[in-house]
């Protein structure tokens with residue numbers, strides 16, 4: 001059995017050390033526990049240890065897992081970090097507190113409409129395709145500031161930060177550095193970047209949130225997970 005509570009303690013210590021090395025305050029960086037493919041009961045030890053921020057990639061999987069946990073822990077903050085189809089936007093607005101994968105004009109418009117319709121106040125991040133990879137979601141880096149402005153001006157949707165997943169198998173440092181620059185140019189303070197294998201680097205480049213899955217919960221087994229998670233993700 002993976003000891004997620006011990007893993008969390010270690011990760012928080014490494015985050016604090018990386019923050020200190022970068023001359024940053026440890027409490028300026030938060031840990032998002034990425035729980036995709038892991039069942040609800042695996043969340044309980046972490047919840048009891050005080051973890052409240054969780055991330056899911058898929059609306060259907062989150063819907064099956066989180067409402068019952070929220071009844072027990074009302075201050076859970078749930079983030080959507082996977083791509084969102086417009087026909088799932090209504091469900092996503094009902095279920096999540098933060099959507100970190102706003103990646104195109106149409107979804108920004110629909111999310112703004114849904115928030116008004118449901119009288120819900122969510123928080124939003126734009127996802128940047130920082131490596132310009134054709135298979136990946138996200139806005140083009142050079143369009144970041146204009147996209148953030150457009151979301152506000154056209155839809156009244158406030159983007160408060162940026163999220164990225166840099167190209168796999170490459171040194172992530174230069175991508176994180178570019179993210180930091182883009183956030184500054186767009187006037188944004190929040191940067192969600194860094195995963196299990198590169199979060200200390202991300203902290204060095206200004207991440208305000210790291211998103212950790214496998215280093216907390218262990219290796220993911222998509223085949224054994226809920227049917228909604230079967231088709232993959234990363």
Ligand SMILES: *Cc1c(COP(=O)(O)O)cnc(C)c1O
Pocket residue numbers: 034036057081082165195196197211212213214215233234
């Ligand atoms: C799965 C996922 C993570 C967590 O990945 P690990 O390498 O397991 O830490 C973070 N961000 C996104 C967008 C993901 O899809």
